Amino acid sequence: MADDNPVLAGEQAADDAHEHEHDHEPDVEQNPDEVLKERLRAGLLVETEDVGTLRKRLCITVPADVIQAERDREYSELYKEAPVPGFRKGRAPRKLVEKRFAGEVGEKVQTRIVTTAYSVAAEMRELKALGDPQFWARVGDGEQLLEFDKALPHLKLPDDGPMSFRCEIELWPRITLPELKGIRVERPKVEITEADVSEQIRRILSLRGEFTPVADGRVETDDMVIADLTIAVEGQPPHSAENAVLHARGQRIEGIPIENLGEALLGAAAGETRTIEADVPNEHPRSEWRGQRALFTIRIHEIKRFIAPPLDEPTLRSMGYENEAEMRETVRRFMEGDLNRTIRRAMHDQIRKHLLEKTQIDLPEDASRRHIDRAVIRRIIELRRDGVPQDEIDKHADELKAGVASEAINDMKLYFILDEITENLKISVSEEELNDQIALIARRYNRRFDRVRDELAAGDGLTALYLEIRDEKCLDRLLKDAEIVETAGPSQPESTPADAT
Structure with missing residues (x-):
């Protein structure tokens, strides 16, 4: 009956062919990647050329038998699951599978061949690469040095014969270390004194302090001042700010440094007005102010003083x-x-x-x-x-x-x-x-x-x-x-x- 059914007859012939294909397979399976590396180590041709400081060009030639062995391996794996119309999985003739999946298999084999061949070539020449290699590929009328994923579509896996390609790598630097024992190192003799501890405790307490209004007092160093502020620059409209928060010490106001602001505010009371001048830096964000003299008018509304809690039991x-x-x-x-x-x-x-x-x-x-x-x-x-x-x-x-x-x-x-x-x-x-x-x-x-x-x-x-x-x-x-x-x-x-x- 099988002879009368062309599909069954084809499958039977395929079965017979595959049985013979596996007659010479080894009993113990080896890691296919390691098998490929061993084949490449045995037959890979590698030429190197210096093309810059710690940069080499590798010309790599992969033997034809290695390429064919990888094709065979890929088709053997693919045959088991490949969907071919008119045949159950694993029953289609080898040549039919090859014809149907030639492009897909070629891409896989090419990727594996190129990456593994480069790795083995670097190993054979004892090259320690810094980063990934770049590959020469023909694009249009010329050649370009490209990253692997961009170069791969332009690298051609031959139907017959060996495959040659070129790549370039940067090498790990050559390093000659000095004597590592007995390096002279100075260690300063520094101790924490009671004064240091007291100052640190003062800082800790200051984190728990707060600014408290000063009823009838006058501005002291580091006091907070709430004031109306006007900045006048010649030839420009004045800039004003109500209830600006200032401190009686050197600081930047609107991007202008005023080192002696504390001196100008010292001794002032609420309701008083103080003025001070300062130079506008050349890199100021407002180009029309740059390099000019600015007059600051400060009308004080309120004075606040920072009070830290006492170091008491609570x-x-x-x-x-x-x-x-x-x-x-x-x-x-x-x-x-x-x-x-x-x-x-x-x-x-x-x-x-x-x-x-x-x-x-x-x-x-x-x-x-x-x-x-x-x-x-x-x-x-x-x-x-x-x-x-x-x-x-x-x-x-x-x-x-x-x-x-x-x-x-x-x-x-x-x-x-x-x-x-x-x-x-x-x-x-x-x-x-x-x-x-x-x-x-x-x-x-x-x-x-x-x-x-x-x-x-x-x-x-x-x-x-x-x-x-x-x-x-x-x-x-x-x-x-x-x-x-x-x-x-x-x-x-x-x-x-x-x-x-």
């Missing part, structure tokens, strides 16, 4: 302390912790400076240029957010780029240097260490751990945090082996009985 208990001695001890402990962290950061900076001065390192030209460009753009955005006029930014563009370039290059060098050292010293960051720091951030900002982690993961936050932890561990290791030289710290005023109250 205040101490509201802050969770039994007595003043307990508060002083707690404050001292936190100050000593902050001081040690500050000294540690300064010692880390000395090690960074030493590494930059003593390490021999070349940077890839294109990577350096891209890093500098990104740093300049970030700095320009910061200036715009601070309200600096665009013409002022343009005026100092060259100075800005020079300053940012130097800083960006040093940052980039340090990244590679510390990466090399952490690899040599086998320093790593565990998931637990990363989560501990995320938990610390969450506590400080009173946020949930999972939300902080999700926000960090959404950008480059987790990578930045990982690198920060890694670098600190690396610098701590170098600090452990450093030659620590204790130096005199900044001079401290002698404590007096009054300081300790």
Whole structure:
């Protein structure tokens, strides 16, 4: 009966053919990606050429038998599930499947061949790439160097014979590290005095203070003044503001710095008027005011003075302390912790400076240029957010780029240097260490751990945090082996009985 049914007859013939196809298959399945890599290692042709500082061009040729083996593997996988009209899944003749899915299989094989061949070529030539490669592709009448996803449609997988393609990569910098043990690091001898603790407690109490109206008094330094304000610039309409809040100290009013404002207001009473002049900066947002003299007229309505709560029993208990001695001890402990962290950061900076001065390192030209460009753009955005006029930014563009370039290059060098050292010293960051720091951030900002982690993961936050932890561990290791030289710290005023109250 099967001979009378052409569909069944075709399926039977296909079955017979596939049975013979699998006669020589190995009993134990190997990882197909590893099989491809082994075939490429055995037959891949690779030529390299220097095309810039730490940049190489790779000319790669993939043997025809490797390409055919990948085609066969793809069709074998596809045959099991390929829908072909008139045949059940897995029953269609091999040639019919090849004809129907040639384009799809070709794209898959080409993608796998190119990416794996590049990876194996870099491995064979012991090239440590910095970032992804770019591929030469013929577009129109010429050739262009493109990212992989844009180049792939222009790379052609031949029906017969080998496949050749060219790509370019930036190489990881060549680094010659200095001796890492015995780096000279200065540690200033600084202690927390009773006067320091008293001043910190004054700051803590000031956070609980408030401005209180002064009934019949006169303005003292740092008082708050509620006043009507008029700014007059010659040839321009006056600018006025009612009930403006000022302070009896140097400050900026409408973008104009007035260093001696406190002196001008000192001793004034409510109802009085004081005047003061100041120069308008050349970068002021209002171009018609720039470079001119401004007259400020201040009519005082009300004076307020900041009053901090006394360090008495109710205040101490509201802050969770039994007595003043307990508060002083707690404050001292936190100050000593902050001081040690500050000294540690300064010692880390000395090690960074030493590494930059003593390490021999070349940077890839294109990577350096891209890093500098990104740093300049970030700095320009910061200036715009601070309200600096665009013409002022343009005026100092060259100075800005020079300053940012130097800083960006040093940052980039340090990244590679510390990466090399952490690899040599086998320093790593565990998931637990990363989560501990995320938990610390969450506590400080009173946020949930999972939300902080999700926000960090959404950008480059987790990578930045990982690198920060890694670098600190690396610098701590170098600090452990450093030659620590204790130096005199900044001079401290002698404590007096009054300081300790």
